[in-house]
Amino acid sequence: MEVRHIKQPTRGNNTNNKDNALVNEGITARELLVIDDQGEKLGIIKLQQALKEARDRELDLVVVSPDSKPVVAKIMNYSKFRYDQQRKLREQKKNQHVVDxxxxxxxxxxxxxxxxxxxxxxxxxxxxxxxxxxxxxxxxxxxxxxxxxxxxxxxxxxxxxxxxxxxxxxxxxxxxxxxxxxxxxx
Missing domain, CATH: 3.30.110.10 (Translation initiation factor 3 (IF-3), C-terminal domain)
Known part of the structure; x- marks a missing residue:
């Protein structure tokens, strides 16, 4: 008897997410405190409505603070956000000097x-x-x-x-x- 494991397809933009951030359909919370791309609070919104709002703006919904109640999410361009974070990390590594x-x-x-x-x-x-x-x-x-x-x-x-x-x-x-x-x- 042969056992085969079938890989489950991932949903949304969460396929290539190496830093384990909760993005779009990967978010599990039902209600979120949503902040738009301008930094304005949109209030506590249901997940589906927040996803619709992000899609209408052609942006992503990203969880910023998963531990808070309610979970805080921001509407932003996730790939640009991730690129900026990686660039900051590279700058920090470049500027750091190990004392020998x-x-x-x-x-x-x-x-x-x-x-x-x-x-x-x-x-x-x-x-x-x-x-x-x-x-x-x-x-x-x-x-x-x-x-x-x-x-x-x-x-x-x-x-x-x-x-x-x-x-x-x-x-x-x-x-x-x-x-x-x-x-x-x-």
């Missing part, structure tokens, strides 16, 4: 020119809005000269000037001296 933590590695015996080069790189990270983790690793017996490491890290931070905020000052973690800086709030 970039790492700059130093050594206790680093040369002056190398510090300047790394400071320039750190400034580029700060200008982009990223945080910078400064790591100075002690190798072998260099750990005995930890004061020299503190001097290197603090000198590096001073080179960056007043465009930064020190999130965590230099502190020892095992064989590493670590400090974290961030851009100043605008």
């Amino acid at each position: 933590i970039k790492e700059i590695r130093l050594s206790p015996t680093i040369g002056q020119h190398d510090i300047e080069t790394k400071a320039n790189q750190a400034m580029k990270f700060i200008e982009k809005g990223d945080k910078v983790k400064i790591t100075l690793r002690f190798r072998g017996r260099m750990i005995v000269h930890s004061q020299q490491g503190y001097a290197v890290v603090n000198g590096f931070i001073e080179k960056l000037g007043d465009t930064i905020v020190i999130e965590s000052p230099a502190k020892m973690e095992g064989r590493q001296l670590i400090a974290t800086i961030a851009p100043k709030a605008k």
Whole structure:
């Protein structure tokens, strides 16, 4: 015995509705508080009458607030409304910046020119809005000269000037001296 599932046809404009908005025949409420395309309240109207009103204007009836009593619906061009919402989401994604933590590695015996080069790189990270983790690793017996490491890290931070905020000052973690800086709030 073979069982076949027959897909039920959907009604109205609700066929390609990915965001699950209640539109036209997909609305289940019997009475709606209807707002027209100009923003005027038409009052509490039965569903069939509201659908007729929307069809007469060649627009869609879209539920705006399904949880309220009575359900609030608006007469609008649904495809334009959905396009505008998607455009706003794209703009928000484009304008949003994820703060990364970039790492700059130093050594206790680093040369002056190398510090300047790394400071320039750190400034580029700060200008982009990223945080910078400064790591100075002690190798072998260099750990005995930890004061020299503190001097290197603090000198590096001073080179960056007043465009930064020190999130965590230099502190020892095992064989590493670590400090974290961030851009100043605008």
